[in-house]
Amino acid sequence: MSHGVVSMADQFHFDPGTYLEMVRAEVPDYEQLQEVVAEAASEIRADTILDLGTGTGETLRHVARRHPTARLLGIDESDRMLDVARKVVPAADLRVARLQDELPEGPFDLVVSALAVHHLDAPEKAALFRRVAARLAPGGRFVLADVVVPDDPNDAVTPLDAGYDLPDRADEQLQWMRDATLTATLRWTQRDLAVLIGDRKRY
Numbered sequence: 030m031s032h033g034v035v036s037m038a039d040q041f042h043f044d045p046g047t048y049l050e051m052v053r054a055e056v057p058d059y060e061q062l063q064e065v066v067a068e069a070a071s072e073i074r075a076d077t078i079l080d081l082g083t084g085t086g087e088t089l090r091h092v093a094r095r096h097p098t099a100r101l102l103g104i105d106e107s108d109r110m111l112d113v114a115r116k117v118v119p120a121a122d123l124r125v126a127r128l129q130d131e132l133p134e135g136p137f138d139l140v141v142s143a144l145a146v147h148h149l150d151a152p153e154k155a156a157l158f159r160r161v162a163a164r165l166a167p168g169g170r171f172v173l174a175d176v177v178v179p180d181d182p183n184d185a186v187t188p189l190d191a192g193y194d195l196p197d198r199a200d201e202q203l204q205w206m207r208d209a210t211l212t213a214t215l216r217w218t219q220r221d222l223a224v225l226i227g228d229r230k231r232y
Protein backbone atom coordinates (compact mmCIF):
# COMPACT_ATOMS: atom_id res chain seq x y z
CA MET A 30 0.00 0.00 0.00
CA SER A 31 1.50 3.27 -1.02
CA HIS A 32 0.74 6.37 0.99
CA GLY A 33 2.42 9.19 -0.88
CA VAL A 34 3.69 10.95 2.25
CA VAL A 35 7.27 10.21 3.35
CA SER A 36 7.34 10.16 7.16
CA MET A 37 10.23 11.28 9.39
CA ALA A 38 10.69 7.62 10.31
CA ASP A 39 11.02 6.62 6.65
CA GLN A 40 13.33 9.49 5.80
CA PHE A 41 15.80 9.28 8.63
CA HIS A 42 15.28 6.66 11.24
CA PHE A 43 13.65 3.27 10.96
CA ASP A 44 14.41 0.63 8.38
CA PRO A 45 11.66 -2.01 8.74
CA GLY A 46 14.07 -4.74 7.61
CA THR A 47 16.64 -4.08 10.35
CA TYR A 48 14.43 -2.45 13.02
CA LEU A 49 14.30 -5.36 15.47
CA GLU A 50 18.03 -5.98 15.33
CA MET A 51 18.70 -2.25 15.81
CA VAL A 52 16.26 -1.75 18.70
CA ARG A 53 17.46 -4.85 20.56
CA ALA A 54 21.02 -3.53 20.31
CA GLU A 55 20.14 0.02 21.38
CA VAL A 56 17.57 -0.96 24.03
CA PRO A 57 18.91 -4.10 25.77
CA ASP A 58 15.78 -4.30 27.95
CA TYR A 59 13.48 -4.15 24.88
CA GLU A 60 11.98 -7.63 25.38
CA GLN A 61 11.39 -7.01 29.09
CA LEU A 62 9.73 -3.69 28.29
CA GLN A 63 7.32 -5.44 25.89
CA GLU A 64 6.58 -8.09 28.51
CA VAL A 65 5.80 -5.47 31.18
CA VAL A 66 3.42 -3.74 28.76
CA ALA A 67 1.69 -7.02 27.88
CA GLU A 68 1.41 -7.97 31.56
CA ALA A 69 -0.14 -4.59 32.47
CA ALA A 70 -2.46 -4.94 29.49
CA SER A 71 -3.53 -8.43 30.57
CA GLU A 72 -5.03 -7.03 33.80
CA ILE A 73 -7.85 -5.40 31.83
CA ARG A 74 -10.68 -7.23 30.08
CA ALA A 75 -10.36 -5.87 26.57
CA ASP A 76 -12.54 -6.28 23.50
CA THR A 77 -10.98 -3.29 21.72
CA ILE A 78 -7.30 -2.34 21.70
CA LEU A 79 -5.52 0.61 20.12
CA ASP A 80 -1.72 0.65 19.69
CA LEU A 81 -0.01 4.01 19.16
CA GLY A 82 3.18 3.86 17.05
CA THR A 83 2.77 0.23 16.01
CA GLY A 84 5.95 0.09 13.95
CA THR A 85 6.67 -3.51 12.93
CA GLY A 86 3.99 -4.79 15.31
CA GLU A 87 6.02 -6.18 18.23
CA THR A 88 4.02 -4.43 20.97
CA LEU A 89 0.67 -5.30 19.42
CA ARG A 90 1.80 -8.93 18.93
CA HIS A 91 2.71 -9.27 22.61
CA VAL A 92 -0.53 -7.64 23.79
CA ALA A 93 -2.72 -9.57 21.32
CA ARG A 94 -1.40 -12.87 22.68
CA ARG A 95 -3.06 -11.96 26.02
CA HIS A 96 -6.27 -10.84 24.28
CA PRO A 97 -6.76 -13.32 21.41
CA THR A 98 -10.34 -12.29 20.60
CA ALA A 99 -9.95 -8.52 20.88
CA ARG A 100 -10.38 -6.15 17.93
CA LEU A 101 -6.93 -4.72 17.23
CA LEU A 102 -6.22 -1.33 15.75
CA GLY A 103 -2.80 0.24 15.30
CA ILE A 104 -1.56 3.55 13.95
CA ASP A 105 1.86 4.67 12.78
CA GLU A 106 3.09 7.44 10.52
CA SER A 107 5.24 4.95 8.57
CA ASP A 108 3.45 2.77 6.05
CA ARG A 109 6.70 0.85 5.47
CA MET A 110 6.87 -0.14 9.15
CA LEU A 111 3.19 -1.11 9.06
CA ASP A 112 3.82 -3.33 6.02
CA VAL A 113 5.91 -5.57 8.31
CA ALA A 114 3.31 -5.34 11.10
CA ARG A 115 0.61 -6.52 8.66
CA LYS A 116 2.45 -9.85 8.48
CA VAL A 117 3.23 -9.98 12.23
CA VAL A 118 -0.35 -9.23 13.37
CA PRO A 119 -2.51 -10.06 10.31
CA ALA A 120 -5.76 -9.69 12.28
CA ALA A 121 -5.07 -6.03 13.10
CA ASP A 122 -6.50 -3.00 11.32
CA LEU A 123 -3.33 -0.94 10.77
CA ARG A 124 -3.60 2.66 9.61
CA VAL A 125 -1.16 5.36 8.63
CA ALA A 126 -1.75 8.26 11.02
CA ARG A 127 0.20 10.64 13.24
CA LEU A 128 -0.01 10.62 17.01
CA GLN A 129 -0.52 14.39 16.91
CA ASP A 130 -3.78 14.00 14.96
CA GLU A 131 -7.26 12.87 15.92
CA LEU A 132 -7.25 9.28 17.18
CA PRO A 133 -9.42 6.57 15.59
CA GLU A 134 -12.98 6.42 16.81
CA GLY A 135 -13.25 4.53 20.12
CA PRO A 136 -14.08 3.61 22.70
CA PHE A 137 -11.08 1.37 23.46
CA ASP A 138 -10.71 -0.81 26.54
CA LEU A 139 -6.96 -0.61 26.17
CA VAL A 140 -4.62 1.89 24.57
CA VAL A 141 -0.97 0.80 24.49
CA SER A 142 2.17 2.42 23.18
CA ALA A 143 5.86 1.49 23.31
CA LEU A 144 8.84 3.60 22.32
CA ALA A 145 6.84 5.99 20.14
CA VAL A 146 5.40 8.84 22.23
CA HIS A 147 8.89 10.23 22.99
CA HIS A 148 8.90 11.51 19.40
CA LEU A 149 6.34 14.12 20.51
CA ASP A 150 7.33 17.26 22.38
CA ALA A 151 5.96 17.99 25.85
CA PRO A 152 2.76 19.87 24.84
CA GLU A 153 2.06 17.25 22.16
CA LYS A 154 2.42 14.46 24.73
CA ALA A 155 0.05 16.20 27.16
CA ALA A 156 -2.46 16.77 24.32
CA LEU A 157 -2.16 13.12 23.24
CA PHE A 158 -2.91 11.94 26.79
CA ARG A 159 -6.11 14.03 26.77
CA ARG A 160 -7.15 12.49 23.46
CA VAL A 161 -6.34 8.99 24.76
CA ALA A 162 -8.42 9.61 27.90
CA ALA A 163 -11.33 10.72 25.71
CA ARG A 164 -11.12 7.50 23.68
CA LEU A 165 -10.86 5.12 26.66
CA ALA A 166 -13.96 3.23 27.72
CA PRO A 167 -14.98 3.59 31.39
CA GLY A 168 -12.62 1.30 33.33
CA GLY A 169 -10.19 1.33 30.40
CA ARG A 170 -6.40 1.50 30.65
CA PHE A 171 -3.58 3.37 28.89
CA VAL A 172 -0.21 1.57 29.08
CA LEU A 173 2.69 3.75 28.01
CA ALA A 174 6.23 2.39 27.74
CA ASP A 175 8.94 4.73 26.65
CA VAL A 176 12.35 6.30 26.97
CA VAL A 177 12.28 8.96 29.67
CA VAL A 178 14.66 11.51 31.16
CA PRO A 179 15.99 9.63 34.21
CA ASP A 180 16.67 11.12 37.67
CA ASP A 181 20.34 10.17 37.40
CA PRO A 182 21.98 11.47 34.20
CA ASN A 183 24.21 8.37 34.22
CA ASP A 184 21.09 6.32 33.49
CA ALA A 185 20.52 8.11 30.16
CA VAL A 186 21.86 5.17 28.15
CA THR A 187 19.50 4.90 25.16
CA PRO A 188 21.02 6.51 22.05
CA LEU A 189 18.92 9.53 21.04
CA ASP A 190 18.73 11.60 17.85
CA ALA A 191 18.49 15.32 18.58
CA GLY A 192 15.27 16.80 17.26
CA TYR A 193 13.59 13.40 16.69
CA ASP A 194 13.83 11.81 20.16
CA LEU A 195 12.24 14.13 22.72
CA PRO A 196 11.92 12.22 26.02
CA ASP A 197 10.43 13.82 29.13
CA ARG A 198 10.57 12.78 32.77
CA ALA A 199 8.26 9.97 33.95
CA ASP A 200 6.85 12.09 36.81
CA GLU A 201 5.90 14.89 34.41
CA GLN A 202 4.13 12.41 32.14
CA LEU A 203 2.26 10.93 35.11
CA GLN A 204 1.08 14.45 35.94
CA TRP A 205 -0.11 14.98 32.34
CA MET A 206 -2.07 11.72 32.63
CA ARG A 207 -3.66 13.03 35.86
CA ASP A 208 -4.41 16.35 34.16
CA ALA A 209 -6.22 14.26 31.53
CA THR A 210 -8.39 12.78 34.39
CA LEU A 211 -6.63 9.40 34.44
CA THR A 212 -5.41 7.64 37.61
CA ALA A 213 -1.70 7.46 36.89
CA THR A 214 0.89 5.06 38.30
CA LEU A 215 4.48 4.18 37.55
CA ARG A 216 4.60 0.42 36.92
CA TRP A 217 8.27 -0.18 36.08
CA THR A 218 11.53 1.65 35.51
CA GLN A 219 14.93 0.50 34.34
CA ARG A 220 17.53 3.22 33.82
CA ASP A 221 15.93 5.52 31.20
CA LEU A 222 12.98 3.25 30.38
CA ALA A 223 9.61 3.43 32.11
CA VAL A 224 6.15 1.91 31.91
CA LEU A 225 3.35 4.22 33.03
CA ILE A 226 -0.29 3.33 33.50
CA GLY A 227 -3.26 5.65 33.18
CA ASP A 228 -6.59 4.17 34.27
CA ARG A 229 -9.95 5.69 33.44
CA LYS A 230 -12.50 5.56 36.23
CA ARG A 231 -15.28 3.03 35.80
CA TYR A 232 -18.04 5.55 36.56
Ligand SMILES: C[S@@+](CC[C@H](N)C(=O)[O-])C[C@H]1O[C@@H](n2cnc3c(N)ncnc32)[C@H](O)[C@@H]1O
Binds near residue numbers: 084104107126143
Ligand atom coordinates in the same frame (compact mmCIF):
# COMPACT_ATOMS: atom_id res chain seq x y z
C1 LIG B 1 10.76 2.60 17.97
S1 LIG B 1 9.33 2.26 16.99
C2 LIG B 1 8.32 1.37 18.16
C3 LIG B 1 7.45 0.35 17.51
C4 LIG B 1 6.84 -0.69 18.44
N1 LIG B 1 5.87 -0.08 19.34
C5 LIG B 1 7.92 -1.41 19.24
O1 LIG B 1 7.97 -1.24 20.47
O2 LIG B 1 8.73 -2.10 18.61
C6 LIG B 1 8.56 3.85 16.93
C7 LIG B 1 7.47 3.96 15.89
O3 LIG B 1 6.78 5.19 16.13
C8 LIG B 1 6.46 5.74 14.87
N2 LIG B 1 6.28 7.20 15.05
C9 LIG B 1 7.22 8.10 15.42
N3 LIG B 1 6.67 9.32 15.51
C10 LIG B 1 5.35 9.17 15.18
C11 LIG B 1 4.28 10.09 15.08
N4 LIG B 1 4.42 11.38 15.36
N5 LIG B 1 3.06 9.61 14.71
C12 LIG B 1 2.91 8.28 14.43
N6 LIG B 1 3.90 7.38 14.51
C13 LIG B 1 5.11 7.82 14.88
C14 LIG B 1 7.62 5.39 13.96
O4 LIG B 1 7.24 5.41 12.61
C15 LIG B 1 7.98 4.00 14.45
O5 LIG B 1 7.34 2.99 13.70
